[in-house]
Amino acid sequence: MTTQRVRVLRFALLLCAAGPTAAGAQASAGTPESVLARIDSGKVIRAKLDPARTVIGAYTPIGDGRLGIRTQEGGSETLRLTELRELSVRGRHTRTGAIVGGLAGAAFGTFVAVIANALCETDSCDGAEPFVIAIPAFGAGGALVGAAVGSAFPRWKRVYP
Numbered sequence: 001m002t003t004q005r006v007r008v009l010r011f012a013l014l015l016c017a018a019g020p021t022a023a024g025a026q027a028s029a030g031t032p033e034s035v036l037a038r039i040d041s042g043k044v045i046r047a048k049l050d051p052a053r054t055v056i057g058a059y060t061p062i063g064d065g066r067l068g069i070r071t072q073e074g075g076s077e078t079l080r081l082t083e084l085r086e087l088s089v090r091g092r093h094t095r096t097g098a099i100v101g102g103l104a105g106a107a108f109g110t111f112v113a114v115i116a117n118a119l120c121e122t123d124s125c126d127g128a129e130p131f132v133i134a135i136p137a138f139g140a141g142g143a144l145v146g147a148a149v150g151s152a153f154p155r156w157k158r159v160y161p
Contacts, residue, residue, distance in 0.1 A: 057076075092153065094150045096150055112130075
């Protein structure tokens with residue numbers, strides 16, 4: 001191997017070893033402005049200040065690394081992002097529900113197609129036709145039902161730190 005190739009391989013190995021950890025740490029921390037810019041105004045947030053104090057309410061952008069929270073009781077608080085132990089945004093389990101429901105529906109569709117193949121007495125259903133029809137139909141139905149069920153369950157997504 002030439003010296004040039006050895007240098008390139010060493011550099012690539014160094015990037016692979018150090019790149020993900022350095023980039024991951026930088027991306028997860030982020031600047032206060034970049035963290036707050038990703039949150040839409042009016043979203044429900046949860047700010048943990050210390051183990052005994054948590055504020056939950058609607059997010060109001062203020063700027064300069066500060067955020068406003070309108071609580072359900074009608075009050076409002078202004079906090080600096082740097083004084084928070086954790087900041088979370090409320091979302092839903094819609095995607096997870098759709099995936100689980102789609103997989104369950106596809107599995108049930110496979111079962112229905114196997115039963116249809118076993119019970120069919122004509123030559124037209126000996127092939128893959130029951131599978132081609134049942135798996136996508138039951139999978140799509142399961143995904144829709146799973147998404148509906150998943151959207152009923154809230155979840156907190158941590159955005160800071």
